[in-house]
Amino acid sequence: MPTKRVLVAGATGLVGHAALKQFAAQKDGEVIAVSRRRPSETFGARWLPLDLADAAACAALAPELAGVTHLVYAALHERPGLVAGWQEDEQIRTNDLMLRNLLGPLESPALRHVVLLQGTKAYGVHVRPLTVPARENRSEMHEQPNFYWNQERYLRDLQRGKAWSWSILRPVLIVGCSVGSAMNVIPALGVYAALMRRAGKTTLDYPGGAGRVAQAIDADLLARVIAWSGESDKARNEIFNVTNGDVFVWPNVWPAIADALGFTPGDHVPLPLDREIRPQEQAWAEIRAQHGLTSGTLKEFVGLSFEYADYTMGYGRAQPGPPAIVSTIKLMQAGFCEVIDTEAMFRKAFAEMQAGKLLPPR
Numbered sequence: 001m002p003t004k005r006v007l008v009a010g011a012t013g014l015v016g017h018a019a020l021k022q023f024a025a026q027k028d029g030e031v032i033a034v035s036r037r038r039p040s041e042t043f044g045a046r047w048l049p050l051d052l053a054d055a056a057a058c059a060a061l062a063p064e065l066a067g068v069t070h071l072v073y074a075a076l077h078e079r080p081g082l083v084a085g086w087q088e089d090e091q092i093r094t095n096d097l098m099l100r101n102l103l104g105p106l107e108s109p110a111l112r113h114v115v116l117l118q119g120t121k122a123y124g125v126h127v128r129p130l131t132v133p134a135r136e137n138r139s140e141m142h143e144q145p146n147f148y149w150n151q152e153r154y155l156r157d158l159q160r161g162k163a164w165s166w167s168i169l170r171p172v173l174i175v176g177c178s179v180g181s182a183m184n185v186i187p188a189l190g191v192y193a194a195l196m197r198r199a200g201k202t203t204l205d206y207p208g209g210a211g212r213v214a215q216a217i218d219a220d221l222l223a224r225v226i227a228w229s230g231e232s233d234k235a236r237n238e239i240f241n242v243t244n245g246d247v248f249v250w251p252n253v254w255p256a257i258a259d260a261l262g263f264t265p266g267d268h269v270p271l272p273l274d275r276e277i278r279p280q281e282q283a284w285a286e287i288r289a290q291h292g293l294t295s296g297t298l299k300e301f302v303g304l305s306f307e308y309a310d311y312t313m314g315y316g317r318a319q320p321g322p323p324a325i326v327s328t329i330k331l332m333q334a335g336f337c338e339v340i341d342t343e344a345m346f347r348k349a350f351a352e353m354q355a356g357k358l359l360p361p362r
Helices: 014-026 055-065 089-106 147-159 185-198 219-229 250-260 281-291 298-302 305-312 329-334 342-355
Strands: 005-009 030-035 046-049 070-073 113-117 165-171 173-175 203-206 216-218 238-242 264-268
Touching: 005 014, 014 030, 014 070, 014 219, 030 055, 046 055, 055 089, 070 089, 089 147, 113 147, 113 219, 147 165, 165 219, 173 185, 173 219, 173 342, 185 203, 185 281, 185 298, 185 305, 185 342, 203 250, 216 219, 216 342, 219 238, 238 329, 250 264, 250 342, 281 298
Parallel strands: 005 030, 005 070, 030 046, 070 113, 113 165, 165 238, 173 216, 203 264
Antiparallel strands: none
């Protein structure tokens, strides 16, 4: 058995995809992926089908997972009507049980580290302006219902007095290559652009609302933070915000996004992507056939991300929203200082999807 055995839970998601790519490239151990549907790419990892909401299935698979040393828990249950579901009891309860169902049977003397993903909802960004900058010791644990707190309490209680450690990462807007994710703006914006080109447009209008100062994180950079946290003593039982290292405003990065998709930037023309673009399955099927794309239907490719794009770009917002800024001082002081320019991140993500025949060529 290899000395390092990494399990990535939620392997079809945005973070899971990047984590599989990161750990497979390290070639210093075995990588196992679990998810309900098969990932579009496993990067050499061994994939096992698993519904984490099924406690019996998790228990039955435990022998296959014996000896796991590092767990990357990137699994996420989201309800239809994405944003409204963030405070619903069913969403909270299901996410809590999924972690328990997996980690309970998985825990063994071989286990060395668990990474758990949270986000800026830990600071109440979905219900109130952030206290800027949001810091890891200022979470809203006792104010807003959130599955983060259920999972975190379980993880802390289970680990107490044991040799293995955990790290909790709080990324901001995550951007990268994935198929069918609940919260990835790249497929949503890529499809929007493809439909505009089909309609004969050469300029790409900005469909969101008034901008606000915010932050993002490249999925591959986040995967490198995940890998670092599993080996660094300074990450043991610690919580870290994670960003690219800069800030952005959607209208200001729109010219780079338009260029990456082969357009010149257009005007600010608000458009609800979830209402206007999501239903256009037939038009998307014709685009797929024209370019030989492998991305599947809009439901398969974009998931719930049209709604998420509307939310994060502030569709319907007439005035600039309050800034959403977190501090990454703690992460840098612990030793992880890598950064990426956010405009370069957007270009990189679209280029990866274009090269993989998930989006039309530029």
